[in-house]
Amino acid sequence: MSYQHTIQFRTYQFDDLRTLLAKATPFRSGDALAGLAAATYEERVAAQLALADVPLKTFLQEAVIPYEEDEITRLIIDTHNQAAFAPVSHFTVGELRDWLLSDDADTQTLQQLAPGLTPEMVAAVSKLMRNQDLISVAQKCEVVTRFRNTIGLKGRLSVRLQPNHNTDDPKGIAASIIDGLLYGCGDAVIGINPATDSPQAVIQLLHMLDQLREQFDIPTQSCILCHVTTALQVMTKAPVDLVFQSIGGTARTNSSFGIHLGLLQEAYDAALSLNRGTIGNNVMYFETGQGSALSANAHQGVDQQTCEVRAYAVARRFSPLLVNTVVGFIGPEYLFDGKQIIRAALEDHCCGKLLGLPMGVDVCYTNHAEADQDDMDNLLTLLGVAGCNFIIGVPGADDIMLNYQSTSFHDAQYVRKVLGLKAAPEFEGWLQRQGITNAGGQLQPVGNTHHLLTYQAG
Amino acid sequence: MSNIQHRNTVQEDPWSALKAYTTARIALGRTGTAIPLKEVLSFRLAHAHARDAVYSRLDINLLLEELHAFMLPVVQLHSSVAGRHEYLQRPDKGRKLDTGSIEILQAQPAAFRQKDVVIIVADGLSATAMNLHTAPLLNHLLPLLKTAGLSIAPVCLVEQGRVAIGDEIGELIQAKATLMLIGERPGLSAADSMGAYITFQPRTGNTDEVRNCISNIRQDGLQYIPAAGKICYLLQEALRLRLSGVELKDNYKDPSLLTG
Numbered sequence: 001m002s003y004q005h006t007i008q009f010r011t012y013q014f015d016d017l018r019t020l021l022a023k024a025t026p027f028r029s030g031d032a033l034a035g036l037a038a039a040t041y042e043e044r045v046a047a048q049l050a051l052a053d054v055p056l057k058t059f060l061q062e063a064v065i066p067y068e069e070d071e072i073t074r075l076i077i078d079t080h081n082q083a084a085f086a087p088v089s090h091f092t093v094g095e096l097r098d099w100l101l102s103d104d105a106d107t108q109t110l111q112q113l114a115p116g117l118t119p120e121m122v123a124a125v126s127k128l129m130r131n132q133d134l135i136s137v138a139q140k141c142e143v144v145t146r147f148r149n150t151i152g153l154k155g156r157l158s159v160r161l162q163p164n165h166n167t168d169d170p171k172g173i174a175a176s177i178i179d180g181l182l183y184g185c186g187d188a189v190i191g192i193n194p195a196t197d198s199p200q201a202v203i204q205l206l207h208m209l210d211q212l213r214e215q216f217d218i219p220t221q222s223c224i225l226c227h228v229t230t231a232l233q234v235m236t237k238a239p240v241d242l243v244f245q246s247i248g249g250t251a252r253t254n255s256s257f258g259i260h261l262g263l264l265q266e267a268y269d270a271a272l273s274l275n276r277g278t279i280g281n282n283v284m285y286f287e288t289g290q291g292s293a294l295s296a297n298a299h300q301g302v303d304q305q306t307c308e309v310r311a312y313a314v315a316r317r318f319s320p321l322l323v324n325t326v327v328g329f330i331g332p333e334y335l336f337d338g339k340q341i342i343r344a345a346l347e348d349h350c351c352g353k354l355l356g357l358p359m360g361v362d363v364c365y366t367n368h369a370e371a372d373q374d375d376m377d378n379l380l381t382l383l384g385v386a387g388c389n390f391i392i393g394v395p396g397a398d399d400i401m402l403n404y405q406s407t408s409f410h411d412a413q414y415v416r417k418v419l420g421l422k423a424a425p426e427f428e429g430w431l432q433r434q435g436i437t438n439a440g441g442q443l444q445p446v447g448n449t450h451h452l453l454t455y456q457a458g
Numbered sequence: 459m460s461n462i463q464h465r466n467t468v469q470e471d472p473w474s475a476l477k478a479y480t481t482a483r484i485a486l487g488r489t490g491t492a493i494p495l496k497e498v499l500s501f502r503l504a505h506a507h508a509r510d511a512v513y514s515r516l517d518i519n520l521l522l523e524e525l526h527a528f529m530l531p532v533v534q535l536h537s538s539v540a541g542r543h544e545y546l547q548r549p550d551k552g553r554k555l556d557t558g559s560i561e562i563l564q565a566q567p568a569a570f571r572q573k574d575v576v577i578i579v580a581d582g583l584s585a586t587a588m589n590l591h592t593a594p595l596l597n598h599l600l601p602l603l604k605t606a607g608l609s610i611a612p613v614c615l616v617e618q619g620r621v622a623i624g625d626e627i628g629e630l631i632q633a634k635a636t637l638m639l640i641g642e643r644p645g646l647s648a649a650d651s652m653g654a655y656i657t658f659q660p661r662t663g664n665t666d667e668v669r670n671c672i673s674n675i676r677q678d679g680l681q682y683i684p685a686a687g688k689i690c691y692l693l694q695e696a697l698r699l700r701l702s703g704v705e706l707k708d709n710y711k712d713p714s715l716l717t718g
Contacts, residue, residue, distance in 0.1 A: 172480035367508035396483020403645035413491035448472035
């Protein structure tokens with residue numbers, strides 16, 4: 001089906017929904033690289049005007065990637081909840097935007113609506129929203145998940161402690177973990193990107209993390225971010241809390257990652273059967289990021305933001321504890337500068353939340369992007385206001401293994417302080433018992449006899 | 459006024475001994491929740507080096523002078539990228555030669571064609587790395603290639619190039635293999651890393667799994683002598699086995715690490 005909009009004497013024609021979505025997307029370098037972006041400012045607004053008039057029901061009839069070709073399209077259509085969709089089924093995309101910002105759309109209403117929304121509906125509405133709208137709507141959502149603690153409650157901001165080391169040296173990793181814990185971080189997960197995907201190295205790190213967590217009785221979970229097949233392989237030999245995987249929004253992207261839905265289901269079932277969560281059973285950790293489909297040459301003419309939101313359909317299937325959009329990691333050919341990174345992060349966070357996902361954001365950039373710490377400060381503050389579930393904490397914001405800049409442990413304390421946000425409740429209690437923070441959440445001076453400093457990595 | 463009497467508000471972290479185990483920025487101390495200024499500026503300086511490296515240019519005159527000293531013919535090429543901003547946003551253009559460069563390669567005499575290897579020097583994301591490391595690396599590498607009996611095409615100096623532009627170059631000059639030396643994406647710890655990519659049977663459209671990569675060539679990383687040894691080994695193996703990439707395993711033993 002084609003769509004059109006006339007501005008004065010010029011009629012803009014958009015051949016299909018996929019094209020309309022791409023042309024309506026706020027400018028980013030990745031869509032230009034893919035040849036999908038609007039040619040002019042006017043064409044972009046024309047596409048947005050046309051998109052605003054598209055009934056939501058259209059999204060259930062016209063797939064951006066054919067149902068027969070792509071298992072994610074099939075997942076989206078086959079699991080769509082008609083009853084949850086009913087209250088908004090008469091809306092156009094534009095009416096959905098206005099309604100989402102109205103006081104009628106409160107936290108509970110949005111939670112009930114989530115299974116009725118498809119990724120494409122959510123991507124579409126986000127393209128019509130300003131940054132302010134993305135923040136307002138996300139802030140109304142609340143997605144709470146549990147494993148050994150409770151993540152995502154309003155007024156809380158958790159941190160993944162990311163203690164990467166270029167040779168996976170346990171002592172080097174432990175040094176960064178101690179540093180992060182003493183700065184009040186680690187409640188989302190203590191998660192290591194291993195330098196190699198070798199099962200032996202993964203097993204060693206899993207044992208080390210588990211032993212450290214047990215020794216200090218830390219109410220959190222650990223994860224080695226290896227490939228899902230590696231996790232399946234080591235699960236019987238080492239303590240696996242969370243299973244990690246990078247996912248994309250087209251079946252072809254996932255196939256370039258060496259995964260498909262059946263494999264994720266297998267890993268999910270296996271992780272559930274370990275029964276290691278004490279207060280909840282959200283056992284998956286997913287990472288995403290705009291541009292991954294194009295990077296794998298698997299976008300199939302769909303813009304990078306719509307591809308990203310389709311990845312959330314994959315995540316949603318497996319009730320994850322954490323979903324992290326690694327927004328600025330991919331590079332300037334997809335998101336060129338601070339402005340594009342900030343916009344994309346707010347979109348990802350809002351769209352994920354609307355679909356019912358526990359969204360966190362890796363507030364980050366690479367050295368060839370036009371961005372710096374000031375951009376990250378802006379984004380971090382905006383996400384704090386938007387109610388982001390978690391961010392990443394890296395010593396001094398400098399990841400020495402992945403060679404990019406994220407947010408520091410100090411940054412996490414900054415945003416908690418200026419916005420009055422707290423750690424996950426169980427972890428907050430632990431921090432106070434350890435004398436790391438006081439009842440107000442402020443960092444306390446730590447003496448050189450603190451028992452965390454007695455830790456010896458094996 | 460009593461709150462502003464202390465001149466030094468920085469609280470040191472009592473775990474700085476842990477710095478011995480990692481180069482990560484731990485035990486930075488704090489003032490309030492903020493990173494102390496000294497550490498902020500040290501980070502900013504590292505980032506400045508990285509940014510300057512991304513926008514650095516190949517020092518063509520210097521490189522030509524150095525390459526001529528090796529008595530090798532040199533051709534100067536350019537990708538189809540117009541400027542640095544385009545380079546960063548259009549990797550596809552950085553992988554294609556401009557028309558002038560294609561003509562230059564097509565005009566090369568028969569004597570320069572069908573060689574075992576063509577060495578390509580491209581700026582990539584750090585021309586700084588190439589200005590620093592090209593000549594010292596070749597100084598160690600060329601004698602090894604000569605001893606191994608490999609024939610060498612003219613050295614191609616490419617501005618605004620990405621790794622895959624080597625495929626087009628190798629194809630046009632009909633080399634059996636390419637050695638692409640290219641500036642790597644700068645990190646905060648090093649802004650001058652050189653990477654070396656080896657591709658057997660270079661063809662436009664090749665993807666990364668057919669390449670072997672040797673990374674982090676710089677003074678505090680992989681040093682020139684072991685880097686040259688590894689490159690020569692992989693080139694010989696690629697030519698012998700007629701393949702490169704994931705199927706070509708790097709079993710190189712650094713002689714300087716062998717104790718006999």
